Amino acid sequence: MVIVKRTVHTELSASSIYEVSKEKRLKTKSDISPEAVSRRLTTKFVGRHLFYYPSVTTTMDVARKAAKEGAVEGTVVVAEEQTTGRARLGRTWINPPGVVAVSIILHPEMSQLLRLTMVASLATSRSIEKATGLETTIKWPNDVLIKGKKVSGILTESALRGQSVDWAVIGIGINVNFDPKAYPEIADIATSLSVELGKEVSQLKVLVHLLNELEFSYSALRTGEPIYEEWRAKLETLGKVVQVKTGTDLEQGYAESVDEDGALLLRRPDGTLVRIVAGEVTLRP
Numbered sequence: 001m002v003i004v005k006r007t008v009h010t011e012l013s014a015s016s017i018y019e020v021s022k023e024k025r026l027k028t029k030s031d032i033s034p035e036a037v038s039r040r041l042t043t044k045f046v047g048r049h050l051f052y053y054p055s056v057t058t059t060m061d062v063a064r065k066a067a068k069e070g071a072v073e074g075t076v077v078v079a080e081e082q083t084t085g086r087a088r089l090g091r092t093w094i095n096p097p098g099v100v101a102v103s104i105i106l107h108p109e110m111s112q113l114l115r116l117t118m119v120a121s122l123a124t125s126r127s128i129e130k131a132t133g134l135e136t137t138i139k140w141p142n143d144v145l146i147k148g149k150k151v152s153g154i155l156t157e158s159a160l161r162g163q164s165v166d167w168a169v170i171g172i173g174i175n176v177n178f179d180p181k182a183y184p185e186i187a188d189i190a191t192s193l194s195v196e197l198g199k200e201v202s203q204l205k206v207l208v209h210l211l212n213e214l215e216f217s218y219s220a221l222r223t224g225e226p227i228y229e230e231w232r233a234k235l236e237t238l239g240k241v242v243q244v245k246t247g248t249d250l251e252q253g254y255a256e257s258v259d260e261d262g263a264l265l266l267r268r269p270d271g272t273l274v275r276i277v278a279g280e281v282t283l284r285p
Contacts, residue, residue, distance in 0.1 A: 030080050030097070030098075030177075030203050031202055031203060031204045032052075032078070032080060032100075032203050032204050032207060033052075033204075034050055034052040034078075036204050037050060037052075037078070037204065037207060037208060037211075038050065040204070040208045041208060041211060041212065042212055043074070043211055043212055043215040044215065045072075045073060045074035045215065046074040046076065046104060046211050046212075046214055046215035046218070047074065047076045047211040047215075048074055049071065049072055049074065049075040049076070050075075050076050050077075050078065051066065051075070051076070051077045051078070052078050052079075053077070053078070053079040053080075054079070054080050054081065055079065055080065055081040055082075055083065056077075056079040056081070056082060056083070057082065057083055057084045058082050058083075058084055058101075058171075059077040059078065059079050059082065059101050059102060059103035059171060060103050060155065060157065060169060060171045062077045062103070063075070063077045063103035063104070063105055063169045063171070064157065064169055066105060067105045067159070067166075067167035067169055068159075068167075071105050071167075072105075073105060073106055073107045074104070074105070074106070074215070075104070075105040076102060076103070076104050076105075076211065077102065077103045077104075078100075078101070078102050078207065079101045079102075080097055080099075080100070080101070080203070081096065081097045081099075081101075082099075082101050082173075096178055097178070098175070098176055098177035098178030098192070098194075098203075099173055099174065099175050099176060099178060100173070100174045100176050100203050100206055100207050100210075101171070101172075101173045102171070102172050102173075102207065102210065102211075103169050103170065103171045103172075104169065104170045104172075104211075104214060105167060105168070105169055106167070106168045106169070106170065106218065107165065107167060107168070108165055108168055108218075108221075108222070109164075109165065109222075110160075110163060110164060110165055112221055112222065113158060113165055113168060114261040114262060114263075114277070115221055115227075115228075115260075115261060115262055116156050116158075116168055116170055116218075116221075117141050117142045117154065117156055117262055118221075118227060118228065118231045118262045119170075119214070119217040119218050119221055119227065120142060120154045120156065120170045120172060120214065120217075121138050121141070121142040121143075121144060121154055121231065121234075122138075122213075122217050122227055122230060122231045122234070123210065123213040123214040123216070123217045123218075124144045124152050124154065124172055124174065124210060124213075125137075125138060125144050125234055126209075126213045126217075127206060127209035127210040127212070127213045127214075128144065128146075128151065128152070128174065128193065128206065128209075130209045130213070131193075131201070131202070131205045131206045131209045132193050132196075132197060132201060132206075134146055134193065134196055134197070136151070136234070137234055137235070137236040138231065138234045138235050138236065138237075139235075139236055139237055139281060140235055140237040140238075140255070140258065140264050140281055141262060141264070141278060141279075142154040144174075145236065146191055146193075146196055147191070147196070148236075149189060149190055149191035150175075150186075150189055150190045150191070151174065151175050151190070151191050151192060151193065151196075152172065152173060152174045152175065153172075153173050154170065154171065154172050154173075155170075155171040155172075156168065156169070156170050156171070157169045157171075170214075172210065174193070174206060174210070175190060175191065175192035175193065176192060176193050176194065176201050176203050176206055177192065177193070177194045177200050177201060177203065178192055178194070179192065179194075179195060180192060180195070193206070228260045228262075231262070232257075232258055235258065237255050237264070237281055238255050238256070238257065238258070239254075239255065240254075240255050240283055240284075241253070241254055241255075241283070241284040242254075242255050242266070242281050242282065242283055242284055243281070243282050243283075243284050244264065244266060244276055244279040244280065244281050245279055245280045245282075246276060246278060246279035246280075251266055251268070251274060251276065251279075252268070252269065252284060253266040253267050253268040253269060253274070254266070254267040255281075256273070259275065261277075262277075263275045263276060263277045264276045264279070264281075
């Protein structure tokens with residue numbers, strides 16, 4: 001099932017939203033269409049129910065609403081532009097045309113919930129490498145990097161019912177065809193696939209690889225197959241002296257390892273070991 005959505009703001013008319021979105025799509029020469037995605041997917045369930053928006057507030061908003069209304073596992077929301085995109089820790093994710101934004105609805109077991117970040121970052125890393133040949137690394141817990149600069153961000157949300165997971169949503173943004181230097185706040189820390197390759201990249205190709213790889217990694221998680229070791233091997237954070245901020249708490253130490261749930265094992269200067277489930281990592285000089 002493929003659903004094409006044209007309206008994204010209820011206070012504006014459908015025609016005005018479509019014209020704005022259409023103009024921006026032409027500027028970025030996007031090759032994404034719902035029909036093209038459907039034809040190229042090799043998945044069994046991820047992306048088989050697809051909601052497509054040229055422009056939307058955030059794909060997470062749409063996916064969350066769909067999940068609450070009982071959307072089937074593997075339902076995907078895709079947008080070529082997010083007007084109010086969000087990143088981890090409440091930050092804003094800059095998402096002009098040229099960034100592929102996608103949210104995926106899943107129904108994991110409680111024991112698998114913490115590992116969804118692992119699934120998503122590994123799938124994103126693989127998909128970029130398969131689509132472009134570029135080498136990627138992962139900054140704990142879930143930023144995908146190329147040559148030390150961020151090319152993709154990941155956000156996860158979930159709802160619990162008693163001791164079970166009602167639904168979970170993974171949101172992924174990949175910088176495909178835009179120049180981060182146009183945005184001073186990210187110019188020194190971000191990159192895009194087109195910048196790295198020196199040419200435009202097929203957004204459709206990246207998206208299809210992403211959905212295929214996500215189903216592969218998620219299915220491996222569900223059946224108990226190992227994904228932890230490959231994810232750990234891609235972490236560029238390990239073996240470095242780092243600072244980790246979690247809320248108002250600040251920890252410093254040596255990033256020694258990660259456990260099988262994806263938590264960072266940090267060796268403090270006094271020799272004690274602390275387990276950190278989530279946080280923002282920066283390198284210490």
